[in-house]
Amino acid sequence: MFLVGSEMTSSSVEWALTELLRHPEAMDKVKIEISIVGPNRKSEESDIDSFPYMQALIKESLHLHPPAPFLIPRETIHHTKFMVYDIPKGTQFLVNSWAIGRDPECWDDPISFLPERFLGSKVDVKGQHYELNSVCCWKKDMRCLAFRPSHDVFCSGIVASRIRMGAS
Incomplete structure (x- = not known):
């Protein structure tokens, strides 16, 4: 069960990164959003609300590439x-x-x-x-x-x- 969960997560991240590579304009928007945090610290969970485009990008990636085509019956x-x-x-x-x-x-x-x-x-x-x-x-x-x-x-x-x- 652990492997299934980690595979779904890695697959979702892989698809999101693939879409970013296919769409450089989306990559630029994400970079701009992340730069708001600044170069002197890492992004934290509390910063998530400051990244609306990244949230939209993740939802769009899940929309196009769901980690499991059928959910639990x-x-x-x-x-x-x-x-x-x-x-x-x-x-x-x-x-x-x-x-x-x-x-x-x-x-x-x-x-x-x-x-x-x-x-x-x-x-x-x-x-x-x-x-x-x-x-x-x-x-x-x-x-x-x-x-x-x-x-x-x-x-x-x-x-x-x-x-x-x-x-x-």
């Missing part, structure tokens, strides 16, 4: 109806972070590296911000119920993001 605790779907108790759901990050219905220009899309945004990887996630489910005789048929290959959907955005 969840299971419904009671029968529910969502849109036209009856979802039985005990149905397992997967969150597909890779597919939702490439969904043009949720993101403008989803495949481009644009850290600016997160500047001033409340979207975060903590809490219930499902904009970064996609959902699919299965139950005994259901192969894979994808809530968006165009994404059947990835067994994905945008159920949670639609709930949060008020769509139904």
Whole structure:
């Protein structure tokens, strides 16, 4: 388990650095932000709020290159109806972070590296911000119920993001 966690972290850092190398203008913005701390001391955790572009860059890197394409499965605790779907108790759901990050219905220009899309945004990887996630489910005789048929290959959907955005 320790190796899995460290691999995900190193993979995320590697992707962020790769994107910085691919986009020198982003690298310049990060350098300017970091220089605010000054040359006489190292950056500390308390400086994080002073680095909004770096935070946006990290979110954008995770948006394009999630450390795990599917998050930990969840299971419904009671029968529910969502849109036209009856979802039985005990149905397992997967969150597909890779597919939702490439969904043009949720993101403008989803495949481009644009850290600016997160500047001033409340979207975060903590809490219930499902904009970064996609959902699919299965139950005994259901192969894979994808809530968006165009994404059947990835067994994905945008159920949670639609709930949060008020769509139904």
